[in-house]
Amino acid sequence: MERDNRTPDIEEIDILAIGLLLTAPMMSEYEMRCIVCKLKKIARKKKMANYKSVNEILDDWASRAYQLTMKY
Numbered sequence: 001m002e003r004d005n006r007t008p009d010i011e012e013i014d015i016l017a018i019g020l021l022l023t024a025p026m027m028s029e030y031e032m033r034c035i036v037c038k039l040k041k042i043a044r045k046k047k048m049a050n051y052k053s054v055n056e057i058l059d060d061w062a063s064r065a066y067q068l069t070m071k072y
Contacts, residue, residue, distance in 0.1 A: 014061065017042055021065035 010018075020035050027035065043057040 010064075013042060013046055014064070017061045018065045018068065021061060022068065 017039055020039065024032060024035065039058060039061070040054060043054040043061075046057055047054055
């Protein structure tokens with residue numbers, strides 16, 4: 001799979017998480033709770049790589065999602 005030059009240092013797992021966050025405004029409260037649980041599980045797996053905490057990963061994903069919404 002080729003990497004997009006516009007999105008440096010973004011792995012597939014990051015793209016999935018950011019995509020879930022971008023659809024959040026259209027979710028019900030129940031759906032949002034389920035998505036947050038899924039994101040935390042994904043973040044725990046990624047935590048082993050190069051981040052200090054799950055919250056740091058979630059913050060990074062939220063920041064990237066916010067930047068994308070402001071860009072388009």
